[in-house]
Amino acid sequence: MELLEQIGQGAKEAESLLRILSEEKKNMVLNRAADALVKHTDRILAANEKDMARGKEKGMKAGLLDRLLLTPERIEGMAEGLRQIADLPDPIGQVIKEHTPPSGLLIRQVRVPLGVIGIIYEARPNVTADAFGLCFKTGNAVVLRGGSDALYSNRAIVEVLRETLAACECPVTAVSLLSDTSRETAAAFMKLNRYIDVLIPRGSAGLIATVVQNSTIPVIETGSGNCHIYVDEAADLNMAAEIVFNAKTQRIGVCNACESLVVHEKVKDAFLPVLAKRLSEKQVELRGDERARASCPMKEACEADWGTEYLGYILSVKVVDSVSEAVSHINRYNTGHSEAIITEDKAHAEQFLREVDAAAVYVNASTRFTDGFEFGFGAEIGISTQKLHARGPMGLEALTSYKYEIYGTGQVRG
Amino acid sequence: MELLEQIGQGAKEAESLLRILSEEKKNMVLNRAADALVKHTDRILAANEKDMARGKEKGMKAGLLDRLLLTPERIEGMAEGLRQIADLPDPIGQVIKEHTPPSGLLIRQVRVPLGVIGIIYEARPNVTADAFGLCFKTGNAVVLRGGSDALYSNRAIVEVLRETLAACECPVTAVSLLSDTSRETAAAFMKLNRYIDVLIPRGSAGLIATVVQNSTIPVIETGSGNCHIYVDEAADLNMAAEIVFNAKTQRIGVCNACESLVVHEKVKDAFLPVLAKRLSEKQVELRGDERARASCPMKEACEADWGTEYLGYILSVKVVDSVSEAVSHINRYNTGHSEAIITEDKAHAEQFLREVDAAAVYVNASTRFTDGFEFGFGAEIGISTQKLHARGPMGLEALTSYKYEIYGTGQVRG
Numbered sequence: 165m166e167l168l169e170q171i172g173q174g175a176k177e178a179e180s181l182l183r184i185l186s187e188e189k190k191n192m193v194l195n196r197a198a199d200a201l202v203k204h205t206d207r208i209l210a211a212n213e214k215d216m217a218r219g220k221e222k223g224m225k226a227g228l229l230d231r232l233l234l235t236p237e238r239i240e241g242m243a244e245g246l247r248q249i250a251d252l253p254d255p256i257g258q259v260i261k262e263h264t265p266p267s268g269l270l271i272r273q274v275r276v277p278l279g280v281i282g283i284i285y286e287a288r289p290n291v292t293a294d295a296f297g298l299c300f301k302t303g304n305a306v307v308l309r310g311g312s313d314a315l316y317s318n319r320a321i322v323e324v325l326r327e328t329l330a331a332c333e334c335p336v337t338a339v340s341l342l343s344d345t346s347r348e349t350a351a352a353f354m355k356l357n358r359y360i361d362v363l364i365p366r367g368s369a370g371l372i373a374t375v376v377q378n379s380t381i382p383v384i385e386t387g388s389g390n391c392h393i394y395v396d397e398a399a400d401l402n403m404a405a406e407i408v409f410n411a412k413t414q415r416i417g418v419c420n421a422c423e424s425l426v427v428h429e430k431v432k433d434a435f436l437p438v439l440a441k442r443l444s445e446k447q448v449e450l451r452g453d454e455r456a457r458a459s460c461p462m463k464e465a466c467e468a469d470w471g472t473e474y475l476g477y478i479l480s481v482k483v484v485d486s487v488s489e490a491v492s493h494i495n496r497y498n499t500g501h502s503e504a505i506i507t508e509d510k511a512h513a514e515q516f517l518r519e520v521d522a523a524a525v526y527v528n529a530s531t532r533f534t535d536g537f538e539f540g541f542g543a544e545i546g547i548s549t550q551k552l553h554a555r556g557p558m559g560l561e562a563l564t565s566y567k568y569e570i571y572g573t574g575q576v577r578g
Numbered sequence: 579m580e581l582l583e584q585i586g587q588g589a590k591e592a593e594s595l596l597r598i599l600s601e602e603k604k605n606m607v608l609n610r611a612a613d614a615l616v617k618h619t620d621r622i623l624a625a626n627e628k629d630m631a632r633g634k635e636k637g638m639k640a641g642l643l644d645r646l647l648l649t650p651e652r653i654e655g656m657a658e659g660l661r662q663i664a665d666l667p668d669p670i671g672q673v674i675k676e677h678t679p680p681s682g683l684l685i686r687q688v689r690v691p692l693g694v695i696g697i698i699y700e701a702r703p704n705v706t707a708d709a710f711g712l713c714f715k716t717g718n719a720v721v722l723r724g725g726s727d728a729l730y731s732n733r734a735i736v737e738v739l740r741e742t743l744a745a746c747e748c749p750v751t752a753v754s755l756l757s758d759t760s761r762e763t764a765a766a767f768m769k770l771n772r773y774i775d776v777l778i779p780r781g782s783a784g785l786i787a788t789v790v791q792n793s794t795i796p797v798i799e800t801g802s803g804n805c806h807i808y809v810d811e812a813a814d815l816n817m818a819a820e821i822v823f824n825a826k827t828q829r830i831g832v833c834n835a836c837e838s839l840v841v842h843e844k845v846k847d848a849f850l851p852v853l854a855k856r857l858s859e860k861q862v863e864l865r866g867d868e869r870a871r872a873s874c875p876m877k878e879a880c881e882a883d884w885g886t887e888y889l890g891y892i893l894s895v896k897v898v899d900s901v902s903e904a905v906s907h908i909n910r911y912n913t914g915h916s917e918a919i920i921t922e923d924k925a926h927a928e929q930f931l932r933e934v935d936a937a938a939v940y941v942n943a944s945t946r947f948t949d950g951f952e953f954g955f956g957a958e959i960g961i962s963t964q965k966l967h968a969r970g971p972m973g974l975e976a977l978t979s980y981k982y983e984i985y986g987t988g989q990v991r992g
Contacts, residue, residue, distance in 0.1 A: 180909060180935070183932075183933070183935070184932055184933060263954060265952060265953065265954040267947060267952060269947060269952075271953060276965075278965050278966070279935070357790070361966070362965070362966050376794055377794055380790055380791055382796060382797070382964065382966045383796070384966075400988070403988040406988065406990055407988065409990075410990035411990075495594060513985075517983045518597075518598055519594070519597070521594070521597070521693075521981075522981065523981060524981070524982040525981060525982070525983055525984065527983075527984065527985050527986060528986040528987055529683055529984060529985075529986025529987075529988070529990075530986075530989060530990045530991050532990070532991040533681060533683060533984070533989065533991060534982075538679060538681060538683075538991070539679065539685060539982070540677060540679040540685075550775075550796065551690075551692050551693060551775050551776070551979035552692070552776050552796045552798075552966065552967045552979070553966045553967040555979050555980055555981065555982075556981075556982050565965035565966070565969050566969055567935075567936065567937060567938070567939060567969065567970075568937060568938040568939070568948075568953070568969075568970050569931045569939055569941075570938060570939065570940045570941065570943060570947070571927075571941050571942070572940060572941060572942040572943025572944075573942055573943075574817040574820065574821065574942055574943070575942075575943040575944060575947065576820055576821055576824035576825075576828070576946070577824055577828055577947060577952070
């Protein structure tokens with residue numbers, strides 16, 4: 165626990181120096197950190213081998229082992245990520261608004277760093293470099309709590325980043341890693357309000373729920389996506405089939421994949437058999453309500469299916485009689501991530517856009533577009549499913565706050 | 579606890595209807611609610627008399643009794659507050675940004691309500707109408723948990739508001755009041771994540787700390803202000819004396835009042851005696867460090883003084899040798915509210931503006947200007963001292979989130 169105190173203090177000290185770093189300096193450090201990661205590939209791979217050996221010994225599943233594995237190409241990818249962040253415009257110092265009220269004060273709203281950001285994540289070591297890059301570019305110190313499975317890899321990456329910071333005369337405590345990955349320390353970390361301004365959990369729904377329940381630091385919830393596509397009575401059914409196929413199968417296991425289909429009664433007979441055929445190319449299992457099953461043979465959906473993020477080759481199917489019913493169903497079961505309507509009817513599209521409560525609401529496009537790169541932010545720290553501070557894909561701006569700089573000429577309040 | 583569940587569900591149901599109310603309708607309801615409060619003055623005053631009688635019986639202090647007291651004028655003030663909110667522009671539906679990335683999607687960021695807002699506050703019954711007005715204007719449902727001392731008054735006000743909502747065919751659960759003001763229910767209320775999107779505590783530092791420690795709902799911290807004024811070596815000393823006098827004495831007991839003076843070594847001898855004389859008009863007690871006491875007779879400040887928000891006629895005085903030392907002192911002891919520098923030196927002003935970490939940083943003006951009306955927002959739900967979501971005075975925009983509305987023509991992800 166003393167260690168936590170020390171890490172918190174170190175981050176806080178770095179914060180005041182990072183806040184005033186120039187854009188040039190930050191970009192220089194990011195590019196040099198990228199070079200250093202590549203230069204120290206062997207060292208990072210050696211550390212990763214230890215993690216991999218331990219993971220195999222523990223009987224970790226193939227999918228998790230693959231997420232843990234580093235290769236020279238993956239390290240080059242991490243470096244390229246840092247270089248891309250260096251190329252993005254720096255939001256810090258930007259004047260968001262300015263105005264002069266009757267008092268004659270000039271009130272300027274200026275973008276500033278959040279301060280110290282805590283990130284809690286699971287096995288993927290590439291998050292380590294990525295989170296550092298995004299936080300550093302926005303003048304924030306970052307405290308990382310990665311999973312115990314990736315501890316050696318994360319340590320090696322943070323060492324290389326810190327060596328670069330030291331060589332560039334920047335505070336090394338701009339990035340810290342909790343080496344103690346116990347639950348007790350994680351619990352204490354989540355209560356470190358006096359040092360940490362915001363906590364961002366990245367990982368499974370379970371991890372995120374634990375952080376929300378236990379943190380006294382403000383949390384940005386990211387993650388789970390129970391995304392729906394509603395095929396309206398006025399849909400172009402060919403377009404609908406292609407979009408559902410893409411959103412369900414283009415990449416399985418991602419939060420913006422489609423998990424549930426909602427179909428209008430009037431088109432279900434024409435649409436469902438065609439869609440089922442298309443999805444059978446990827447062996448997608450359909451689970452439908454009674455009306456869906458009457459149109460096309462499929463398994464029966466139970467209540468739990470409507471609320472499940474499968475992250476796999478399964479799609480639930482619900483039949484409705486109107487846009488309003490589709491909206492009610494979606495607002496009841498969704499996780500506030502991404503939802504789509506397929507329709508040629510403008511009024512239906514507008515109603516859906518207005519009434520569905522989610523970070524991203526699409527007309528005639530795949531839900532798979534919800535990410536920071538596709539949204540043109542150039543990078544992403546996660547996808548927020550809450551409404552406070554940031555919603556949807558979070559780019560650099562989501563890691564900033566603002567302050568008011570106010571210029572007077574002796575004004576006092578009457 | 580069952581009651582909480584019912585209140586949460588009611589608010590959630592209202593949310594989906596409020597989200598799509600037109601600006602005209604919302605303004606009509608606000609103006610009619612204002613009329614209804616005035617019309618039912620006698621009923622509200624009768625309820626308030628019960629609270630006042632109980633307060634006197636309990637031996638409540640005069641200051642608290644005054645905050646609890648309603649009069650026809652104060653009810654007219656509440657009504658006028660609602661009318662002013664009706665006159666403000668509605669931020670909901672505003673397009674914040676829009677762009678088209680290479681995919682050809684039109685991505686539009688649109689302002690939407692937060693959803694359901696919880697407000698926890700203490701004895702002042704005027705907050706009840708005010709919080710309803712701000713939340714309703716921004717399409718949010720609100721659940722109020724006022725202090726037990728004002729329960730009869732708050733109930734009467736909420737009854738009048740709900741009668742207006744019903745008469746206007748709006749969901750009455752747009753505003754709810756927790757009648758059970760026990761600690762247990764307050765604790766359960768703070769964990770109502772599934773119904774409440776954000777919790778805003780308004781009141782003492784103790785109340786706010788309790789909410790931050792116990793809430794699993796995202797909290798916007800408002801409140802305490804340990805505000806500093808730094809009188810630089812290049813200050814206009816007459817201006818400095820007037821500004822400090824104003825910030826300290828114009829209104830005692832408010833969060834943007836000045837609590838601590840920081841003075842440059844080079845001007846302390848010329849400034850402190852003059853200031854002490856000016857502040858003696860209001861019997862302000864000075865508490866200084868050694869160097870301050872050498873310039874001007876005053877009490878000795880102890881370590882605790884630097885971190886104390888007096889909310890009274892006391893001012894601590896610290897002498898420093900540079901802008902940097904002033905900044906370090908302020909960043910160590912402030913609460914992130916409002917800080918000022920008095921100087922004619924532009925470089926010193928810029929350094930102070932950039933390096934001081936607070937919601938509002940002033941050059942040559944009184945810290946008393948930090949509020950929603952002075953900032954031109956027309957209304958205020960509180961002053962945020964955190965960096966997430968909203969910082970500084972919070973007007974209507976602070977009660978909103980955004981969603982992305984995305985228009986495609988069949989795009990799928992490659």
